[in-house]
Amino acid sequence: MDMKHMLEHHILDEVWLRLPFLNGLLPWSKHLCMMLLAASLLLIFLPLAARGNLGRTAKGLVEALVLFIRDEILEPNLGHAGRYYLGYFCTLFLFILTCNLLGLIPFGATATGNIAVTLALASTTFFLIHIAGIREQGFSHYLRSIVPAGVPVWLWPLLYPIELIGFITKAFALCIRLFANMIAGHIVILVLFGLIFVFGAVNPWVGLVVTAPASVVLVLFVMCLELFVAFLQAYIFTFLTAIFVGGAVHPH
Amino acid sequence: MEKLLSPDIGLSIWTAVTFLLLVLLLGRAAWRPLVQALEERERAMRTEREAAEAARKSAEEIKAQLDRELAQIQHKTQELLAQAQREGATQRDQVIRAAQEEALRMAEKTRIQLEEEKNRLVRELRNEVAGLSVLAAEKLLKKSMDPAVQKNALEDFFKDMGKSKLR
Numbered sequence: 001m002d003m004k005h006m007l008e009h010h011i012l013d014e015v016w017l018r019l020p021f022l023n024g025l026l027p028w029s030k031h032l033c034m035m036l037l038a039a040s041l042l043l044i045f046l047p048l049a050a051r052g053n054l055g056r057t058a059k060g061l062v063e064a065l066v067l068f069i070r071d072e073i074l075e076p077n078l079g080h081a082g083r084y085y086l087g088y089f090c091t092l093f094l095f096i097l098t099c100n101l102l103g104l105i106p107f108g109a110t111a112t113g114n115i116a117v118t119l120a121l122a123s124t125t126f127f128l129i130h131i132a133g134i135r136e137q138g139f140s141h142y143l144r145s146i147v148p149a150g151v152p153v154w155l156w157p158l159l160y161p162i163e164l165i166g167f168i169t170k171a172f173a174l175c176i177r178l179f180a181n182m183i184a185g186h187i188v189i190l191v192l193f194g195l196i197f198v199f200g201a202v203n204p205w206v207g208l209v210v211t212a213p214a215s216v217v218l219v220l221f222v223m224c225l226e227l228f229v230a231f232l233q234a235y236i237f238t239f240l241t242a243i244f245v246g247g248a249v250h251p252h
Numbered sequence: 253m254e255k256l257l258s259p260d261i262g263l264s265i266w267t268a269v270t271f272l273l274l275v276l277l278l279g280r281a282a283w284r285p286l287v288q289a290l291e292e293r294e295r296a297m298r299t300e301r302e303a304a305e306a307a308r309k310s311a312e313e314i315k316a317q318l319d320r321e322l323a324q325i326q327h328k329t330q331e332l333l334a335q336a337q338r339e340g341a342t343q344r345d346q347v348i349r350a351a352q353e354e355a356l357r358m359a360e361k362t363r364i365q366l367e368e369e370k371n372r373l374v375r376e377l378r379n380e381v382a383g384l385s386v387l388a389a390e391k392l393l394k395k396s397m398d399p400a401v402q403k404n405a406l407e408d409f410f411k412d413m414g415k416s417k418l419r
Contacts (some may be wrong), residue, residue: 012255013263026262035267039274047281066286086287087279095274111267116259120267183256 007190011183013114035111038098046094066090073239077246081136085245088128093238096121100182100230104223112233113182115175122175125241126167133248142248170244174237181233185226192219382413 013031018024049058069089074082096112103110111117133142147159192215200207389409 008255013260015260018262024262026266027260029260029263032263032266035270039270042274043277043281046278050282050286062282062286063290066283066290087283088275090283091271091275091278095271114260114263115257116261116263117267119259120264121271123264124268124271 003194006194007187010109010190011113011186013109013116030109031111031114031117034102034109035099035117038095038102038111042091042094042098065093069093069238073242077242078132078249079246081132081249082242085128085132089238089242092121092241093234096178096237097230097234100234101227103182103186104226104230110182110186112178113186115179118175118179121178121237122171125174125244126171128241129167129244129248132245136249145248170240174240178233178237181229185222185229188222189219189226192222385409385413 013027013029015027015029017028019026019028045054045058046062048054049062052059066086070082070086074086074089078085099111099117102108103113112121130142133145136142137145146163147156151159196207196211196215198207199211389406393406
């Protein structure tokens with residue numbers, strides 16, 4: 001197995017079969033399994049923790065997370081409207097975080113390191129922005145609030161496409177940011193391990209004695225970094241979604 | 253590796269469905285009870301804090317009221333004290349003045365009495381002297397004086413007597 005196959009095996013999705021309807025549109029794959037595993041874990045443990053069946057510590061942890069998202073992320077951006085979206089944002093944060101972390105355990109795969117998954121998450125944000133805007137302001141008022149106040153009417157045909165491109169760019173940036181951050185750490189780790197074999201091809205003893213310890217130390221460091229990035233990217237995705245939704249809910 | 257940047261739309265659909273279902277289910281099963289409990293607790297805490305705040309405020313009001321009353325009482329006490337001092341001073345002055353007047357009056361009365369006594373004594377003395385003088389003169393005259401001289405002498409004497417009596 002050469003380097004290319006090794007990389008593809010660890011980074012790319014593995015489609016095991018195509019479900020036999022809709023022209024085989026829906027795959028059954030490794031990343032889908034990891035994603036469903038993350039969702040199942042959340043579905044099993046979160047209700048138990050929220051009811052206090054897993055001890056006070058677990059309940060306190062979940063409460064602290066909910067309070068943080070409510071008071072530090074939603075309250076400054078959405079104000080009182082944030083109450084309606086609290087569950088969405090908590091789920092978003094924990095779903096991304098769990099997917100990120102499942103990619104760090106052995107034999108796991110990072111579903112959020114797949115551009116199709118981040119694309120879907122960014123799309124839900126894209127729709128949430130407009131749904132929240134219409135819900136809080138009403139349809140016509142929201143449509144008017146998309147263009148900045150005070151712009152003459154004859155400029156509107158120019159501004160709506162620009163604003164639409166703006167929305168798409170925001171969602172696209174969310175998609176790429178999460179995807180790239182999740183996959184970059186994995187690639188660096190694989191490259192560091194690959195160095196062992198590159199040097200081992202030159203001289204097996206150099207690869208074993210010199211490169212292997214150095215690589216392992218560096219990989220350990222990158223793993224710690226990835227652990228941090230897993231939390232950071234989940235937070236950033238949630239926080240940016242809150243900012244965008246807040247911009248639609250309170251346009252000024 | 254070309255597949256890295258070409259999204260599998262089927263997986264996107266899976267993701268969206270999974271995620272939205274997760275939002276729905278977790279909202280029902282986890283977030284709603286948790287948030288309700290949290291808000292309940294926060295409301296209870298807020299109520300408690302407000303009650304404590306109100307109690308503190310009322311205590312402060314009572315304290316201010318008591319302070320005000322104490323200040324009033326002190327003020328009144330001082331006023332009464334000052335008034336008593338003033339009245340005491342007035343009365344003292346009155347007593348002293350009355351005593352002085354009494355003393356002056358008594359001294360004057362004594363002086364007048366003494367004067368009268370003195371005048372009486374002088375008068376008596378004079379009468380006595382006049383009687384003695386007459387007696388002496390009679391004796392002298394009985395002895396050896398001619399009638400003319402006796403007459404002149406007696407007239408002079410009585411003139412002088414009269415003068416001195418008139419004084």
